[in-house]
Amino acid sequence: MKHTLSVIVENHPGVLTRVATLFRRRSYNIDSLTVGRTENPTVSRMTIVVEGDDVLIEQVVKQLHKLVEVIKITDITDDPSVDRELVLVKVRADTQVRAEIMQIVEIFRARIVDIGRNTLIIEATGDENKINAIEDSLRPFGIMELVRTGKVAMVRGGK
Amino acid sequence: MARDGTVEPCPPEQEVRHLKMKAANVLLRCLQEEGVDVIFGYPGGVVLPIYDALHSSDIRHVLVRHEQGAAHAADAYARASGKVGVCLATSGPGATNLVTGIANAYMDSVPLVAFTGQVNTALIGKDAFQEVDITGITLPITKHNYLLRRAEDLVRVVKEAFYIARTNRPGPVLVDLPRNVMETEIEFTGYPSEVHLRGYRVVRSCNMGQVVAAAEAINRAERPVIYAGGGVINSNASELLRALAMKAKIPVTTTLMGIGSFPETHYLSLGMLGMHGTRYANYAVSECDLLIAVGARFDDRVTGKISAFAPHAKVIHIDIDAAEIGKNFAVDIPIVGDVRQVLEELVPRVEEKEHFGEWHRTIDRWKEEFPLAYGEPREPDRIKPQYVIEQIYYVTQGKAIITTEVGQNQMWAAQFYKFSQPRHFITSGGLGTMGFGLPAAIGAKIACPELPVINIAGDGSIQMNIQELGTAMQEKLPVVVCILNNHYLGMVRQWQELFFGRRYSYTDISLQPDFVKLAEAYGAVGMRVKEAHLVEAALREALEVKDRPVFIDFWVEREANVFPMVAPGESLYNMLGGDDLL
Known part of the structure; x- marks a missing residue:
């Protein structure tokens, strides 16, 4: 099962390397990892999606806790939360199929951000399911390039 | 002198300037504050400022012949004394020669602070002579490490390094010191008395509900065994371990790292368990109905085939490192805490047992039947x-x-x-x-x-x-x-x-x-x-x-x-x- 960990770390150089080294060293599988600044300039927030059973996730959390620069870890998998991912897809789009693609873009409330002679670049944001769905819908047209940011997440309400 | 010939009072800024000294000297002052009386080291180009400061310092420096020797000597110094060991090496090959010793200290949870020289900050990343990314190299084999880019951070970093090395589960910390940083003149305004690390909390308590559950399990057990590891020694809890064993009449086996935590001449001692343990220790663990793991980590050399380890036992696991709980072996009653503190709570809750039962007679039989033994030499001019x-x-x-x-x-x-x-x-x-x-x-x-x-x-x-x-x-x-x-x-x-x-x-x-x-x-x-x-x-x-x-x-x-x-x-x-x- 995929778990989403929200990890607050010191905003120090090298923290990402420490986290990445830990995952590599202990053979934990990172599904996605995003890191960015927060409202507090002294800390960063990492959103780590990691695949594994409960025993493994418990180990991941405990090992992460041992890193001196990791301040707080929350497993938000089961918490009511908002999560978003952004994807850019370059899709083959000659004139015959362009209208159809634009319809899909409309349905997913995505945006076309570049038009080439035979290609479109589509930008979409949403939760993981939506991004998977748009990826699946565009695949038959021929996806030439695709990049996903990985998930960022925030717990709902006052928590 | 002022232009009119009168002498002006010394401005306050100048007084402050008098307190300034090279960061290398401040480093040694900090070490003295930490109670360091010996450094094991080997000089080299970029640590010259530190060696120059050592020349007139009270701290003893032991000149090894290879940096690996410095790390091991500091490691053993720490194990024998209970203090933090300190080693020092130059950049590049000096630093990489420490690596085996640092990994050794990491695996055995030994408090060690390793100082390495580094090239000038302006040269870092330029593949300068004797430059190596030692903080990168030692990332997976240190509890934490630092590359000191600013002399102003020196005092705080040294304080944190020693604090991290010796608290919780001890381990090595490396501090990489660029030459120009060590030559920077800074003020020494005193050594801090505490650290502020929001991501690092010292374990100061344990779950009392779990302690009570452990005591109940011990009181109910018919065939208990204590399996003691290096954590007992790190925690200076040997006396308490002995008190627990003697009060409840529990036989004690130790890991290789736990040797000495319980007297091997004692009638309750089973010696070492595991790959080259005694037969009676291994049999006792295999037959016991309660295994009390104290400051040990279920290493493969101890457990053998993990699925067949202590197959009939309820397992209590006391360890200061929460990540050790359930890492190799699923346990029934985990207690995260300092061994000493947990045992202080546990011993009074355990019932005194007066008599030895069938369990002790079984173990005595194994001891008689399968003692550690060896035969006569099979070659001339050779000793067993x-x-x-x-x-x-x-x-x-x-x-x-x-x-x-x-x-x-x-x-x-x-x-x-x-x-x-x-x-x-x-x-x-x-x-x-x-x-x-x-x-x-x-x-x-x-x-x-x-x-x-x-x-x-x-x-x-x-x-x-x-x-x-x-x-x-x-x-x-x-x-x-x-x-x-x-x-x-x-x-x-x-x-x-x-x-x-x-x-x-x-x-x-x-x-x-x-x-x-x-x-x-x-x-x-x-x-x-x-x-x-x-x-x-x-x-x-x-x-x-x-x-x-x-x-x-x-x-x-x-x-x-x-x-x-x-x-x-x-x-x-x-x-x-x-x-x-x-």
């Missing part, structure tokens, strides 16, 4: 290695600090020397580092100059850091090196004998220096013993030497094996060999 260890025990009355190399010598030492105190058996447990024993003996002797220090070595391992004989000579340290010389890389040869059809691939090291002459070439004392009846006299003579190291080259039976043994991947119940014969 186990006999040498027994004689070392006899001559030192069990009071020496024993360091070991790695392999057969280490296992025989663990089996046949009966340790009764913590911090007296200093061995490379987790990493299994050949070459550890001699520099470790140096570190231990400096920590405990009043105690005899003996390195039990093999002829293979001793050659890995033999240059440290020079260090022991320079420091006039009477450490005794007992080489159990079988002219083989004995443990690997044993595995080849047992599991590879006696195909001795590259384990015959008959071509070797004359260790007696080699010792003498350094100015040390060298002896050779090939007959059992001369062992005791040689040891007594060696222990009389007070101003220099002694090498004793004991020629031992070439194909003696360490038994009993659990073959890799087998269960503890399935042991090979009763004495040293199959």
Whole structure:
């Protein structure tokens, strides 16, 4: 099962390397990892999606806790939360199929951000399911390039 | 002088300037504040400012002959003294030579602070001469590390480094010090009394509900066993462990790292468990209905086949490192906490047992039936290695600090020397580092100059850091090196004998220096013993030497094996060999 960990770390150089080294060293599988600044300039927030059973996730959390620069870890998998991912897809789009693609873009409330002679670049944001769905819908047209940011997440309400 | 000739009062800024000194000097001031009285190190280009400061410092510096020796000596100093060990090396190869020693300290949870020189900050990342990314290299083998980019951070970083190294589960911390930072003049306004690390909290309490549950399980158990590890020693909890065992009459087995946490001469002692543990310890663990793991981590050399480990037991696991709970083995009653603190709460809640039951009679029967034993030598002019260890025990009355190399010598030492105190058996447990024993003996002797220090070595391992004989000579340290010389890389040869059809691939090291002459070439004392009846006299003579190291080259039976043994991947119940014969 995929778990989403929200990890607050010191905003120090090298923290990402420490986290990445830990995952590599202990053979934990990172599904996605995003890191960015927060409202507090002294800390960063990492959103780590990691695949594994409960025993493994418990180990991941405990090992992460041992890193001196990791301040707080929350497993938000089961918490009511908002999560978003952004994807850019370059899709083959000659004139015959362009209208159809634009319809899909409309349905997913995505945006076309570049038009080439035979290609479109589509930008979409949403939760993981939506991004998977748009990826699946565009695949038959021929996806030439695709990049996903990985998930960022925030717990709902006052928590 | 002012223009009118009057003398102006000294402005306050200038007074402050008087307090400024080079960061290298501030570093040594900080070390003194930390109570550091010895540094094991080796100089080089970028650490020149630090060495210049050391020249006029009260801190003792022990000049090793290879940086690996510095790390091991500092490691053993820490293990023997209970303080934080400190080593120092230059950048590049100096720093990388520390790596094995740092990894060794990490695996065995030893508090160590390693300082390395680094090239000037402006040159970092430019592949400068003797530049290496040592913080990157040591990331997975340190508790934490620092690259000090600004001299203003020095005092805080040193404070944090020592704090992190010694608190919770101890471990090594590395601080990388660029040359220009060490030469920067800074103010020393005092050493901080506390640290502020929001991501690092010291474990100061334990879950009392779990302690009560553990006490109940102990009170109900019919066949309990305590399995004690290095955490008991790190936590200085040996007295409490003894109190627990004696109050509830629980037999105690220890890991290699836990040796000395419980007196092996005690009737409740089962000796060591695991791959080369005693049969009775392994049988007791296999048959027990309650296993109390104290400061131990269910290492594969201890458990054998993990699915068959303690199959009938409810398991209590006390450890300060929460990540050790459930890492290798699922337990029933986990208690995260400092061993000492947990035992302080646990012992009063455990019922006093007056009588020994069927369980103790069963164990006594195993002890009688399967004692640690060895036969007569099968070759002329060769001694049984186990006999040498027994004689070392006899001559030192069990009071020496024993360091070991790695392999057969280490296992025989663990089996046949009966340790009764913590911090007296200093061995490379987790990493299994050949070459550890001699520099470790140096570190231990400096920590405990009043105690005899003996390195039990093999002829293979001793050659890995033999240059440290020079260090022991320079420091006039009477450490005794007992080489159990079988002219083989004995443990690997044993595995080849047992599991590879006696195909001795590259384990015959008959071509070797004359260790007696080699010792003498350094100015040390060298002896050779090939007959059992001369062992005791040689040891007594060696222990009389007070101003220099002694090498004793004991020629031992070439194909003696360490038994009993659990073959890799087998269960503890399935042991090979009763004495040293199959």
